[in-house]
Amino acid sequence: MELGYLAAGLGAGIVSLGAGLGIGMIGKAAMEGTARQPEAANDIRTSMLISAAFIEGVALFGQVICIVLALA
Amino acid sequence: MRFVFAQSLLDVDFGLFFWVLITFILFLIILGKFAWKPILSALSEREKNIKESLEAAEKAMEEARKVSAENEAALKEAEITAQKIRKEALEDAEKIRADRMQKADKDANERLEQALQQIEQEKKKALIELRTEVSDLAIKAVSQILDAEIDEKKNKQLVDNYIKDLSSN
Amino acid sequence: MINLFRTAFLVIIILLANCTVANAETDKSPEENRVDLIGKVLDKYYLDFAPLGKVELPRIIYDEEGLHFFRSTTHAINSQRGFTDAAFLDSGQIPTGHVKPVSYELARTNGTEIKMDLSITNHLFFFWLAAFVTMGIFIPLSGKYRQGIGRTSEPKGGFQNLFETFVIFIRDDIAKSNIGEKYEKFTPYLLTVFFFILFMNLFGLMPWGVSSTADITVTAVLALFTFFFTQAYASKDHWQHIFWFPGVPTPIKFILLPVELIGLFTKPFSLCIRLFANMASGKILIFALLGLIFIFDGLFGAVVAYGTSWLWIALTLFVYLIKAFIAFIQAYVFTILSALFIGMAVEEHHHEEHAH
Structure with a gap:
């Protein structure tokens, strides 16, 4: 029971770390792309949001598993 | 103090599922039929209208451009024609003038010549008259001087011959 | 956002370092201070207008006897139709007279199962x-x-x-x-x-x-x-x-x-x-x-x-x-x-x- 909470907390942290890194990289690439080609800003923003949403989806799976662990 | 993670956070509740499913289907149908259909059709119709009127305006513009080009061409042509006409008229006028001049010249010359001829004739006539007069006078004078013996006729001939000689010289 | 969280974290650390003296006062039992965090997010059978009160929503229960409609959970418990709060059933004693629901989960007093709970929820x-x-x-x-x-x-x-x-x-x-x-x-x-x-x-x-x-x-x-x-x-x-x-x-x-x-x-x-x-x-x-x-x-x-x-x-x-x-x-x-x-x-x- 106690270890489950520990695992849930650690897992949530690690998941956030990975998702943060991933979304950060997307943001960086999108910024660079927009700076290089400001006329494509709209397309870049859309694709950025979509890729961020995918990464976020993976992160949320992790978070859900953490919640399940905490519930167990 | 304790956080309580309730079990049912990730549970799918059947009752709620049932209601949500039914509501959402109804909701989709109602909204699709009464809201989105008129709105979307109105929007696309408006866009079509705008597009069409834009196209029509474009077409009208093109037409206007064409008409104006045509007008311009016609104007140019008219100008050219007018110029040609003017030129022709000028030429004609010149020709007429030249003709008139020529004719006038000719007339004048003719008249001059006629006058000269007349003068010549008059002169000749006057000369002949003068001659006869002179001969008459001479004969009269001579006859008067010589007074008679000599045939008048023979004398006249003599004088005539003399005058002939005179005039031929 | 990161800056704010960092600041908040620092503040927490400083407070934790300085304020340990106050710890002695807290002798309340954990149950009293209980914060039901997830419970706030969960579905409920009432509209919560705290602190003004609650508006209970209708209950629709389907079980072996057919469909049951109740105006509210309180009404269901007090309707004498064999329904009670699950919390009462767990504790073993079903109170008599007019009672207020505790867990808002309905259960049959005779122990039969509720097949479907089609109640209107929050x-x-x-x-x-x-x-x-x-x-x-x-x-x-x-x-x-x-x-x-x-x-x-x-x-x-x-x-x-x-x-x-x-x-x-x-x-x-x-x-x-x-x-x-x-x-x-x-x-x-x-x-x-x-x-x-x-x-x-x-x-x-x-x-x-x-x-x-x-x-x-x-x-x-x-x-x-x-x-x-x-x-x-x-x-x-x-x-x-x-x-x-x-x-x-x-x-x-x-x-x-x-x-x-x-x-x-x-x-x-x-x-x-x-x-x-x-x-x-x-x-x-x-x-x-x-x-x-x-x-x-x-x-x-x-x-x-x-x-x-x-x-x-x-x-x-x-x-x-x-x-x-x-x-x-x-x-x-x-x-x-x-x-x-x-x-x-x-x-x-x-x-x-x-x-x-």
């Missing part, structure tokens, strides 16, 4: 409210279009202009650019989903309101619809790509088959979880931040709790603003991903591309 109430608001906005709006305002002339007034901008944005930037030429069939669904999710999310920001999208059941139904639309209108190529991927050697086809099959189901699953987790986590975060005041009260005493409360309230305000932003972003993301999945399934591939 989330369902706000789900319906969002549905009515959406209909209340767009059906009169469509009447305007029917009359010709917006059809032949330009839209009139801020209201029509505002929603028309949204509608055109979804039609052009979400449906048309992600689905392609077949977008017209799916635009109504995408519009419905966008506005519906948006209003449900926004209800969570209102006082006493809850966002129904913070319930996995609701998001599961929405994702199910996207899944349904994706599969129902899928092209032949879509199925071919799942079961017999073209343009790769035969052994790889067998490897790709399970991958593609799993991918088929993870897409709606991620849609469902994403929306649910975003909305629920925003809610939990707000409660957790406000709960810090009470945690500090328990740890260091009332003075520290009052002293630091402005910080937690400022942070809550910040999270609240983020939540307002997230309400729009998640509605947009759900819609655009739905459009993307539908577009991927509907698309007709050109096989020359894959023959490499």
Whole structure:
């Protein structure tokens, strides 16, 4: 029971770390792309949001598993 | 103090599922039929209208451009024609003038010549008259001087011959 | 955002270092200070107008005896029709006379099972409210279009202009650019989903309101619809790509088959979880931040709790603003991903591309 909470907390942290890194990289690439080609800003923003949403989806799976662990 | 993670956070509740499913289907149908259909059709119709009127305006513009080009061409042509006409008229006028001049010249010359001829004739006539007069006078004078013996006729001939000689010289 | 959290973290560390003296006061039992964080997010059988009170919602129970309708949970317990609160049944003694519900879970006194609980719940109430608001906005709006305002002339007034901008944005930037030429069939669904999710999310920001999208059941139904639309209108190529991927050697086809099959189901699953987790986590975060005041009260005493409360309230305000932003972003993301999945399934591939 106690270890489950520990695992849930650690897992949530690690998941956030990975998702943060991933979304950060997307943001960086999108910024660079927009700076290089400001006329494509709209397309870049859309694709950025979509890729961020995918990464976020993976992160949320992790978070859900953490919640399940905490519930167990 | 304790956080309580309730079990049912990730549970799918059947009752709620049932209601949500039914509501959402109804909701989709109602909204699709009464809201989105008129709105979307109105929007696309408006866009079509705008597009069409834009196209029509474009077409009208093109037409206007064409008409104006045509007008311009016609104007140019008219100008050219007018110029040609003017030129022709000028030429004609010149020709007429030249003709008139020529004719006038000719007339004048003719008249001059006629006058000269007349003068010549008059002169000749006057000369002949003068001659006869002179001969008459001479004969009269001579006859008067010589007074008679000599045939008048023979004398006249003599004088005539003399005058002939005179005039031929 | 990171800066703020860093500052908050530092403040917590400093407070923890300095205020250990106050610890002696806290001799309250854990049960008394209990903070039911997740319980705040869960579905309930009443509308919570704390501190004014609760409005209980009707209960519809289906069991072996058929359907039972009750005006409220209190009514159900006191109706003498064999229903009681599950908490009473667990504790072993069923109180007599007029009682108030405790857990709001109904149970049969004779021990038979309740087959289906079709009760109206908190989330369902706000789900319906969002549905009515959406209909209340767009059906009169469509009447305007029917009359010709917006059809032949330009839209009139801020209201029509505002929603028309949204509608055109979804039609052009979400449906048309992600689905392609077949977008017209799916635009109504995408519009419905966008506005519906948006209003449900926004209800969570209102006082006493809850966002129904913070319930996995609701998001599961929405994702199910996207899944349904994706599969129902899928092209032949879509199925071919799942079961017999073209343009790769035969052994790889067998490897790709399970991958593609799993991918088929993870897409709606991620849609469902994403929306649910975003909305629920925003809610939990707000409660957790406000709960810090009470945690500090328990740890260091009332003075520290009052002293630091402005910080937690400022942070809550910040999270609240983020939540307002997230309400729009998640509605947009759900819609655009739905459009993307539908577009991927509907698309007709050109096989020359894959023959490499």
